[in-house]
Amino acid sequence: MYAETVFKFCKYITVSIMVASIVVFSLRLFSKLAIFIVTRPWRRYRTFKFRSSQGKTAVNKHSYPLYCVVCLQEPEEGDKMRRLTICRHCFHADCIDPWLGETLTCPLCRAEVPSLPPVNPLLLLFFSANKEL
Template sequence: MFAESIISFSQLIGESVIIASVVVFCLRLFLRLACFLASRPWLRYRTFTVRRRRRWGKKTAEDEDDSSPYCAICLQDAAEGEKMRRLTVCSHCFHAECIDPWLEKRSTCPLCRAQIPPLPTGNPLIALIFPPGVIELFTKGTFASDV
């Protein structure tokens, strides 16, 4: 009887440890996902196409003075149908063909010099499960050269 109660108690403790470990792992994964989505390191900019707002009725002076996004690189307003990119760090807009070469060479905004996060390598959701050191260990070829 005493041996059975010790065995059932140890099973209860073992099950409790497993359940607590799963809960802690899920909570940690959820918090990392929340931080990851809040920081959005993979999202450097948003691409959009310029569209003019159309209003019903007569045109007014306000409609003609409607401001469109302005590209500070080529110094031109965006025309309807052009692709623009809005940097998520500072919300400045540029033509896609103007900002892409800039972002290939630099990681700052051309206007305010705000630091733009680098593109993550591969699938950014892998960073949720594995810490950055482990990912770099396998991607830099440390183990690949040993094989």
């Protein structure tokens, strides 16, 4: 009788631990998915170092100008560049950062660039992006 009770108790504990771990795993997966969905539109640009062979193929392939439209200078080997994800135009990081601080449009095609995300992107699930927190 005692062994049967202990066996049932161990079975109950094992099932409880399995259910709890599945719930925790599901919540973690949901939170990662929610964060990915909420932060995806906020991706403003990609940063990379300019390499002459990389730049020429990208420029020729997409017919972009061979110079930064903000400062009108050609990128040199090792320059820190930013590519806007909305229109895929490239600029020097030192040139586009002040530009995006003043205006939220691409200097070349005037495509709207998303503003900076809030401190906690999960807040967007509960508050609209237009409200200031």
